[in-house]
Amino acid sequence: MTGNKTGWFVTAAITAALLGYTLVGDDEYTQHLLMWSALNAVLAVGLRFMLLVGETNIATGAFYGMGAYVAAVFTTKWNLPFPLALLAGGVLAVGVGALFGVITLRTKGPYFMLISFAFTEVVRLIYTRVEWLGGNSGIIGVFPPQGLDPYMPALTILLCGALILMMYLCEASNLGRVFQAIENNDAIVETVGIDVMHVKLLCLVIAAFALGVAGANHAFVYNVISPGDFSYLVPVFALAYVKIGGDNHVAGSILGAVLLTVLAQALQGAGALQHILFGGAIIASMLVLPDGIWGGVGRLLRKARGGAA
Numbered sequence: 150m151t152g153n154k155t156g157w158f159v160t161a162a163i164t165a166a167l168l169g170y171t172l173v174g175d176d177e178y179t180q181h182l183l184m185w186s187a188l189n190a191v192l193a194v195g196l197r198f199m200l201l202v203g204e205t206n207i208a209t210g211a212f213y214g215m216g217a218y219v220a221a222v223f224t225t226k227w228n229l230p231f232p233l234a235l236l237a238g239g240v241l242a243v244g245v246g247a248l249f250g251v252i253t254l255r256t257k258g259p260y261f262m263l264i265s266f267a268f269t270e271v272v273r274l275i276y277t278r279v280e281w282l283g284g285n286s287g288i289i290g291v292f293p294p295q296g297l298d299p300y301m302p303a304l305t306i307l308l309c310g311a312l313i314l315m316m317y318l319c320e321a322s323n324l325g326r327v328f329q330a331i332e333n334n335d336a337i338v339e340t341v342g343i344d345v346m347h348v349k350l351l352c353l354v355i356a357a358f359a360l361g362v363a364g365a366n367h368a369f370v371y372n373v374i375s376p377g378d379f380s381y382l383v384p385v386f387a388l389a390y391v392k393i394g395g396d397n398h399v400a401g402s403i404l405g406a407v408l409l410t411v412l413a414q415a416l417q418g419a420g421a422l423q424h425i426l427f428g429g430a431i432i433a434s435m436l437v438l439p440d441g442i443w444g445g446v447g448r449l450l451r452k453a454r455g456g457a458a
Contacts, residue, residue, distance in 0.1 A: 163403070164310040171302035180302040184370050186410045187309035191363040192383065193390035193402040194313050198356040200396060201320060202349050203332035204257070207384045208249060208265035211272040212242040212357045214379030216364025218276065221288040221374055231294050235308075235365045242361025243354050250350040269381050276376035287375025291368040301370065308366055312359040317399050319355055328352055393434045395441025404442055 167183055174180060192213060199206035216238030223234035253264045277285050293301055319325055327348055330338050335345045368374050386409070394405020412430060416423045438445040 164306065164313075168303055168306045168310070171306055181370075182411065182414060184302055184305040185414075186407045187306050188363055188367050188370065189387070189390060189410050190403045190406040191309045191312050191359060192387040193394070193406040194316055194399055195356045195360045195363070196384055196387040197391045197396055197399065197402045198316050198320070198359075199352060200391070201325065201328035201332060202352050203335075204254075204349065205262045205388065206265050206353065206356070207262055207381060208246075208268045209356070209360055209387055210379050210381060210383035211265075211269040212246055212360040213364035213367070213383060214272060214276070214374075214376075215242050215245060216361035216366075217368040217374045217379065218282060218288070219361075220365035220368040221291045222282070224291050224368075225288055231297065231369070234369075235362055238365030239358040239362040242357040242364070246354050246357030247350065250353040254346055254349045254353065265384075266381055269379075269384065273376045273380050276379070283375070285376060287373060287378075288368075289373045291372050291374065293369045305366055305370060309363060312363060313399065313403065316355065316359055320399065324348075324351075389431055391441075393431060393438075393441055395438075395443030395445075397440065397447075398443050401441050401443030408442070 167187070171180060171183060192209060195212075196206060196209045199209075219238045219241050220234040223229040223237055224231070229237075249265075249268060253261060253268075256264060276282050276287075282288065292298070297304070320328070327338065327343060331345055331348060338348075339345050364379075367378075371378075387406075390405035390409055391402045392405070393409060394403065395401025409427075409431075413423075413427060416426050419426055434442070440448075
């Protein structure tokens, strides 16, 4: 799953273009759409990051939600600075993620996926039962500093780009090669003296930090959060972004997140047909492009160059 230079340059170019638009564009709806797309891209890349070691981590939604709630509490109840709220979201996600990983990473495959699914739902239920966190109503009034508000679209794109870059650099490093080796055959990795459990835990913690910071940013983008925003549907959609965009490169996950975010917004006026049309688009994409859009583009480029399909 390690990436290639073409995908990296494409990703960097798109990020730079979006960042430039947020600084000069004046369409408020488009600005918000770009922020939603950027946050969903971090969700997709964060979920894909655990796929590097062969595990589907549905707890992605829990870590994302923790970041949002920490930022909301820091801002609305304690009046703490905006940067500290962002950082605290990542720190809490790392702490809880480390504990979660130590307990659960001894399981593999569907067992780990089911445990992470249950964890996400348990965390969501905790939000609904704690009145200090707003219960079912959630927390309102999570605003960035007034002077920073006009620059939130650019800041969100920049922050999400930095988080994605962090995960990409880890994947492209020697650590990423160990991740791939674990996905292929963790028993062989153990024979050379590498503690697979610790490497998987490190993978989970890195992703949790990125998701926690992105979740904190989510609170400032939406200004209102509630338990329903962080259900199991968050990682389910993130998995759809990854699979439709293509999980063989980080650019595929970003592409899937952007396209499906735009599609979801376009279908909002479809009423009851919205979910049917959205689901149909996902099914059609998976049937036509089983290795995702990025994989399909790669095949077309190889054919154009006379290479093997």
